Amino acid sequence: MKRIDMVRNGTKQLITAENAVENALCEVAALASTLGRMRLESDMSMVYGQEAISALVESMSMLSNARGAMIKAHSHLDQVKTQMGCRTVMEGGTNKPPTGEGVSTLSVVAPAKREAA
Numbered sequence: 001m002k003r004i005d006m007v008r009n010g011t012k013q014l015i016t017a018e019n020a021v022e023n024a025l026c027e028v029a030a031l032a033s034t035l036g037r038m039r040l041e042s043d044m045s046m047v048y049g050q051e052a053i054s055a056l057v058e059s060m061s062m063l064s065n066a067r068g069a070m071i072k073a074h075s076h077l078d079q080v081k082t083q084m085g086c087r088t089v090m091e092g093g094t095n096k097p098p099t100g101e102g103v104s105t106l107s108v109v110a111p112a113k114r115e116a117a
Contacts, residue, residue, distance in 0.1 A: 003084050003085065003086055004086055006084070007081050007084065007086045010077065011077075014073070014074060014077060017070065018070050018074065021063060021066050021067050021070050022067065024063055025060060025063040025064065025067060028056055028059050028060050028063060029060060031056060032053060032056040032057065032060070035049060035052065035053065035056075036053070
């Protein structure tokens with residue numbers, strides 16, 4: 001198999017895997033929302049289903065971690081692509097954030113100080 005074909009096939013599968021993780025996160029969040037809304041509409045106590053909601057929130061946290069790991073894997077695979085001599089190969093149509101020199105990113109700042117009343 002040619003290197004360019006390896007990169008294209010790997011990229012296609014990477015995007016499929018990234019989308020699967022993102023979709024799973026969205027579906028679990030939708031389930032948690034649906035369950036909460038059904039409980040509210042039925043005027044049931046929050047006691048009902050608390051263990052289920054806790055488990056769903058835990059799974060969302062795990063999926064968020066998986067999402068971050070996929071981003072790291074994507075970055076590492078991009079480096080492998082360059083090492084293979086396929087630096088300029090691009091696949092997929094996903095918009096990516098700008099990178100490089102002169103690109104600023106958001107950062108956390110201290111909260112504004114409140115004036116004394």
